[in-house]
Amino acid sequence: xxxxxxxxxxxxxxxxxxxxxxxxxxxxxxxxxxxxxxxxxxxxxxxxxxxxxxxxxxxxxxxxxxxxxxxxxxxxxxxxxxxxxxxxxxxxxxxxxxxxxxxxxxxxxxxxxxxxxxxxxxxxxxxxxxxxxxxxxxxxxxxxxxxxxxxxxxxxxxxxxxxxxxxxxxxxxxxxxxxxxxxxxxxxxxxxxxxxxxxxxxxxxxxxxxxxxxxxxxxxxxxxxxxxxxxxxxxxxxxxxxxxxxxxxxxxxxxxxxxxxxxxxxxxxxxxxxxxxxxxxxxxxxxxxxxxxxxxxxxxxxxxxxxxxxxxxxxxxxxxxxxxxxxxxxxxxxxxxxxxxxxxxxxxxxxxxxxxxxxxxxxxxxxxxxxxxxxxxxxxxxxxxxxxxxxxxxxxxxxxxxxx
Numbered sequence: 001x002x003x004x005x006x007x008x009x010x011x012x013x014x015x016x017x018x019x020x021x022x023x024x025x026x027x028x029x030x031x032x033x034x035x036x037x038x039x040x041x042x043x044x045x046x047x048x049x050x051x052x053x054x055x056x057x058x059x060x061x062x063x064x065x066x067x068x069x070x071x072x073x074x075x076x077x078x079x080x081x082x083x084x085x086x087x088x089x090x091x092x093x094x095x096x097x098x099x100x101x102x103x104x105x106x107x108x109x110x111x112x113x114x115x116x117x118x119x120x121x122x123x124x125x126x127x128x129x130x131x132x133x134x135x136x137x138x139x140x141x142x143x144x145x146x147x148x149x150x151x152x153x154x155x156x157x158x159x160x161x162x163x164x165x166x167x168x169x170x171x172x173x174x175x176x177x178x179x180x181x182x183x184x185x186x187x188x189x190x191x192x193x194x195x196x197x198x199x200x201x202x203x204x205x206x207x208x209x210x211x212x213x214x215x216x217x218x219x220x221x222x223x224x225x226x227x228x229x230x231x232x233x234x235x236x237x238x239x240x241x242x243x244x245x246x247x248x249x250x251x252x253x254x255x256x257x258x259x260x261x262x263x264x265x266x267x268x269x270x271x272x273x274x275x276x277x278x279x280x281x282x283x284x285x286x287x288x289x290x291x292x293x294x295x296x297x298x299x300x301x302x303x304x305x306x307x308x309x310x311x312x313x314x315x316x317x318x319x320x321x322x323x324x325x326x327x328x329x330x331x332x333x334x335x336x337x338x339x340x341x342x343x344x345x346x347x348x349x350x351x352x353x354x355x356x357x358x359x360x361x362x363x364x365x366x367x368x369x370x371x372x373x374x375x376x377x378x379x380x381x382x383x384x385x386x387x388x389x390x391x392x393x394x395x396x397x398x399x400x401x402x403x404x
Contacts, residue, residue: 071149209395278295322339
């Protein structure tokens with residue numbers, strides 16, 4: 001049940017033409033070359049096609065909410081007895097996302113050409129993950145595609161809800177930190193130099209705290225632009241090198257997991273998504289060794305993705321899943337024990353779903369606790385930094401007043 005892989009890079013084309021009713025239509029599509037693009041449009045019944053290659057085309061992004069909504073709509077159409085091709089055509093007419101519309105049109109064209117739905121979806125790995133393709137393939141093989149699409153939409157919605165919880169927990173602290181850092185930089189760049197001119201007129205030796213603040217201000221003013229250029233160049237070089245980018249992601253992910261509170265929060269979020277995805281694949285009839293591959297993709301975390309691939313190799317070699325999970329040291333004891341029980345009783349999919357629910361509940365408690373703890377902590381720490389800078393600036397003035 002391994003989905004096919006695309007072997008050729010596709011180019012973007014803009015097209016105009018007439019549909020079967022003679023009405024003008026236009027759009028964009030991806031194809032290996034112009035001839036295949038024209039053939040794809042002719043299969044859709046378009047006439048008088050004008051094609052234009054887009055050399056600087058940026059692929060429109062598709063939000064996870066849009067993908068899960070499209071999946072649920074397709075499941076509802078199939079459940080109502082609408083044939084697949086007609087359902088895809090109805091989706092294209094009602095779709096507002098340009099990126100998703102372009103992809104679904106390409107999928108519809110491939111299905112009309114005789115390909116199965118999962119094969120057509122596998123041609124677009126940037127949008128349809130291994131989880132998506134495997135569950136569609138299982139639904140087609142068992143003749144229950146509408147049921148699998150409903151399960152798939154539910155899984156996508158739960159995974160996105162878990163990501164949203166982490167984003168909402170970190171959004172406020174990050175916003176406060178950015179604003180506070182901006183205020184600190186403004187004080188060091190614009191306010192401290194004014195005080196420095198006044199201090200020089202005193203002709204007296206400055207306190208060590210004031211000297212440190214003045215030195216930090218001078219370093220930021222003289223070296224700040226150079227540091228920004230170096231950071232921008234390093235970020236550009238890192239994005240150009242895929243290997244370095246993956247290495248940086250691995251390092252950042254490992255470092256984040258070591259944090260006392262935030263590490264536990266990230267771990268619970270990823271493990272809950274891991275359990276939910278694996279449960280959905282197993283309930284769809286995908287074998288465990290094949291299900292672990294798409295689960296690694298759905299983790300959306302480099303560390304757990306690599307660990308899941310290691311689990312796949314160990315399970316393929318004859319080890320049980322729970323034993324392999326224990327050896328990694330990354331999974332909570334609760335989910336490991338539930339996996340062991342599920343393997344013994346043959347109900348691994350249902351117990352994984354229960355484990356995901358328990359992890360979500362615990363994640364909610366951790367998010368609420370972390371939010372209530374971080375807000376006053378950030379205010380106290382940043383207020384202390386700003387207060388220390390202001391006190392260091394006024395120390396020479398206080399000493400001058402004592403002299404007189």
